[in-house]
Amino acid sequence: MITVFGSINMDLIATTDRLPKPGETVAGNSFATAAGGKGANQALAARRAGRYVHMAGAVGKDGFAADALALLDDAGTDLSLVQHVDGPTGTALILVGGDGENMIAVVPGANGLVTAADAETAVGKMSEGDILMLQLEVPVDAVECALSEARVRGVTSILNLAPLTPDAPRLGRLADIVIANETEFERLAGQDGMDAEAREAALHRLHQETGQTLIVTLGGDGVIAIRNGVISRGQGLKIEPVDTVGAGDTFCGYFTASLDEGLDFASALRRAAVAGSLACLKAGAQPSIPLSQDVADRI
């Protein structure tokens, strides 16, 4: 069983020909809302990959709450650990430029009210061999408590180091498996501006120090990882991205689902990388997460 302990947002998305510079106003082409939040996106990806998934987190008691949960609910995700708290649902203000790149500002709302006690409740329902997936969009003490409870219970913890926060390097040491993009990995390793050779050396060094499985996503260049002393690589698909929002979350959810299903590590990386590529071909975080069969057709 997989439990995702993390954020649930409503995404407010505008598209532009190019992203503005600080202080600049650019014309927008379209506006849409879609369910998002790194936690919710990863939970939906794991569910669409075919696994049983609990989502744990919080929404507000406003008009966004039901929409933010709708796709998770439709997919059959267990939402019994989602609280409805006083205040607004989390929102993300997202600009998507013509090249598919994006800028995001997240206002936590209800996500900021998730507590360490909530983490204890959620992880307290898990058993040895279950998988706990976390990100950094809910308060640090809640993430830290979830990670230490997971260790006590023999639950495998997977921490996606996004979005990058000052606590990310410290929290990163507490998980069994860490998934980071290039920038997040540089912060974890304490080394800026790594080329491919330096990244591989840092993976070996950190892995030797901690024994953790470390996964670095490289956008269009796929993924590199180290597990049990062995470096693995996975390639996604060659695509022209339309919107990369949620692609990293799709990777995380599919990877976690694949481990839960018992796939070998290399196959899990490849499947997750292909799913992440497919998520770049449609607009919106959750609407773009592919179904299991669509991913299988492209592996």
Ligand code: RIB
């Ligand atoms: O990773 C993409 C997500 O980041 C968006 O859905 C947005 O809600 C922000 O949390």
